[in-house]
Amino acid sequence: MTEQTIVDFRALGLAEPLLKAIEESGYTTPTPIQAQAIPLALQHMDLMAGAQTGTGKTAAFSLPILHTLLPLASTSTSPAKHPIRALVLAPTRELAIQVYDNIKTYAKHTALRSTVVYGGVDIKTQTPILKTGVEILVATPGRLLDHVEQKTLSLNQVQFLVLDEADRMLDMGFMPDLKRILALLPKQRQNLMFSATFSDEIKKLADAFLNNPTLIEVARSNATNDNVEQKAFLVNTDQKQRFLVQLLKQYPNQQVIVFTKTKLSASKLARALERDQVPCSAIHGDKSQKERIEALDAFKAGTIHALVATDVAARGLDITDLPLVVNYEISTAPEDYVHRIGRTGRAGAKGIAISLIDEDETKYFDEIEKLIKKQIPKEKANVSSSTTPTRSRPSKASSGKDAWFEQPYQPAAATAAPKAVTAKSAANVKRKVVAALLGGFGFKATPQNRTQAKRTTGRSKQKSDLPAQQPAENAAETANIES
Structure with a gap:
């Protein structure tokens, strides 16, 4: 379908309360x-829309839904007057929150209610809002299936179903959940599917739940933004x-999202930075x-320079004027490359x-270039050795130095012979050992404890398997230690 030349939102035929909210948003x-999407959606057509991330897909499906539901809006406090009429499915918490915030902004001058439910928080905190009734659920x-099982919501009056970031839902293995959800919805409904990339799996999904959809592509499928x-x-x-630290120092006043492949590598890299x-x-x-929201708020506020993220967590991050993204791991x-770099140039x-x-990642990057049909200039990284000072660890020999270990090797003949042990010194050593066994020299000897000491020293002699002359050497060493 050729792109329509529409230079003003008023030319789309949207209701006045929506136009007022749009103008207030700038x-x-x-x-x-x-x-392209809004006029077709207002004609109740199923859509299969492909557009690059950051091109305004949320408004493309939420504005026609709000316009169509306006006649059904009610100021009644009865939950029965506010059934779920539109269901928007998103793959991640961050994206779901972002979509909900946009819908709430566009609907602020209407009586239509909306809310968002996602995992990672206590389900009981979401139940009271659902029980009051909402027309639009993200x-x-x-x-969503958790709430269905707990019977805190009903989907039997849904008129609109939106799959946002459908390709990511398939990547994350949501197909079984999607089939269960589709089985709970009325057969007669309008379906809108939005995705940044199209694959054979996406087309199969479209065939499963879209009815004669109209295909919209504002850019070539799987293309990257020219900006x-x-x-x-x-x-x-x-x-x-x-090298990453070196790069970040080249952009000291700009925020950056750094992408990793795994949760473990994201945590390790953040600690290292x-x-x-x-x-x-x-x-x-x-x-x-809570931690994810705090990190995102700190990043948006500019109190942190870099946000290290996995692909799943980063999907749906909507950050104004983000100048730089880094693929730390390919x-x-x-x-995923298309989605990653779609965080910037919005x-x-x-x-x-x-x-x-x-x-090892060269082969993966070759596949990326084939997908986007574009050669990306490459250069060898010039890594400065002074960027990150290396921390030298003390060797085992240098830690806890002993002067004896520093001395050069000397043959046994060159070493001084030990002093001769006289009978008198040996007797003194024996007396000290016995005294130590009895509790010290201040201990008063009695016939009973003398006998006990003899037994103790006798047992020691029996256990010893040293040569006959070694007890004298040991005695000399003991005398030197105690003197």
């Missing part, structure tokens, strides 16, 4: 995806951290929702995407 001209699939300058550096794995005096935090699936899924702004590639 928007005047619809984006290409909004200009949810992650797993938490984003893409760079790549070839760097060894053991030098990546040092903190040690290198880089204010940062990590955001990934093992973090509680994902094995080429589509809404027409300029952005930079830098990838750090080690030898």
